[in-house]
Amino acid sequence: MPIDLKNVSFIYNPGTPLEVYALNQIKVTLEEGLITGVIGPTGSGKSTLLMLLNGLLKPNRGEVTVDGISTTQKQELKAIRKKVQLIFQYPEYQLFAETVFEEIAFGPKNFGIEITEQKALELLEQVGLDKGCLYRSPFELSGGEKRRLAIASVLGISPKYLILDEPAAALDPLGKETIYRLLLSLKNQGVTVVIVSHNMDEVALLCDRILVLDRGNVVAYGEKTEVFLSLLERNVPGLNLPVYTQVLKHMQNRGIRVNPKFILEDTVQEILRVVRGNA
Numbered sequence: 173m174p175i176d177l178k179n180v181s182f183i184y185n186p187g188t189p190l191e192v193y194a195l196n197q198i199k200v201t202l203e204e205g206l207i208t209g210v211i212g213p214t215g216s217g218k219s220t221l222l223m224l225l226n227g228l229l230k231p232n233r234g235e236v237t238v239d240g241i242s243t244t245q246k247q248e249l250k251a252i253r254k255k256v257q258l259i260f261q262y263p264e265y266q267l268f269a270e271t272v273f274e275e276i277a278f279g280p281k282n283f284g285i286e287i288t289e290q291k292a293l294e295l296l297e298q299v300g301l302d303k304g305c306l307y308r309s310p311f312e313l314s315g316g317e318k319r320r321l322a323i324a325s326v327l328g329i330s331p332k333y334l335i336l337d338e339p340a341a342a343l344d345p346l347g348k349e350t351i352y353r354l355l356l357s358l359k360n361q362g363v364t365v366v367i368v369s370h371n372m373d374e375v376a377l378l379c380d381r382i383l384v385l386d387r388g389n390v391v392a393y394g395e396k397t398e399v400f401l402s403l404l405e406r407n408v409p410g411l412n413l414p415v416y417t418q419v420l421k422h423m424q425n426r427g428i429r430v431n432p433k434f435i436l437e438d439t440v441q442e443i444l445r446v447v448r449g450n451a
């Protein structure tokens with residue numbers, strides 16, 4: 173069973189002069205085994221939605237269920253948080269341990285999972301970090317390596333759902349590519365991934381499904397190409413489209429007849445082929 177948002181509304185500071193309707197009657201089922209991208213202009217409710225998925229925030233109205241269990245069931249919250257791991261933006265800023273090994277072991281320990289040295293080495297390998305860094309200080313790693321370390325610690329919990337806010341933000345092209353390959357390989361291992369991103373090319377490359385939010389409402393949700401095509405027809409202020417969608421629009425404006433679906437899908441498949449080919 174997936175994560176279900178059933179008519180979910182979320183209000184910050186309800187009943188006060190500072191009241192903000194962040195999400196308004198959201199109805200979405202996040203499909204298992206896929207990567208879903210949540211996009212939308214700034215302030216559209218993306219981060220709020222992520223925090224509802226693992227019960228960090230509770231809906232004011234409606235219900236979020238994880239595998240059929242409501243996030244409002246207090247006794248189930250720990251089990252839900254184990255299943256649904258949330259990685260905030262720049263997780264590397266939260267590293268604190270003296271060694272990479274301690275850092276990897278810390279998160280899982282909170283869920284009663286002991287990480288052996290062997291398991292830690294496997295996790296390093298999984299995120300593409302050199303096994304030789306196990307007893308180094310996390311603070312000696314590069315920015316991109318620190319981020320992968322933060323992700324390794326979460327993977328030690330073996331989450332069924334991995335939720336990431338801007339997973340590749342501020343990384344150089346190589347660092348971004350490593351994160352993309354990691355997310356695609358997690359998907360291949362059956363992990364359901366949800367990302368928030370402002371980078372539309374990244375969303376086009378990684379995601380199977382796209383959820384578009386605007387001022388707390390769902391503008392579109394569905395298969396990636398269908399959603400991008402629908403966004404070509406309607407203007408959501410503050411939301412860019414991937415470069416190739418814009419190319420397509422220019423072609424259409426110049427009267428060049430192409431099947432938009434083929435252009436979008438071929439381009440994404442080509443980029444994916446290159447990324448996977450390097451794996």
Ligand SMILES: Nc1ncnc2c1ncn2[C@@H]1O[C@H](COP(=O)(O)OP(=O)(O)OP(=O)(O)O)[C@@H](O)[C@H]1O
Pocket residue numbers: 184185192193194212213214215216217218219220221
């Ligand atoms: N802690 C808070 N208290 C009050 N209002 C908040 C709080 N956090 C967010 N909001 C408001 O809720 C709305 C949705 O915010 P949210 O951070 O979910 O949007 P977002 O789409 O993630 O934005 P961004 O792309 O800028 O990160 C915005 O109007 C925001 O100002």
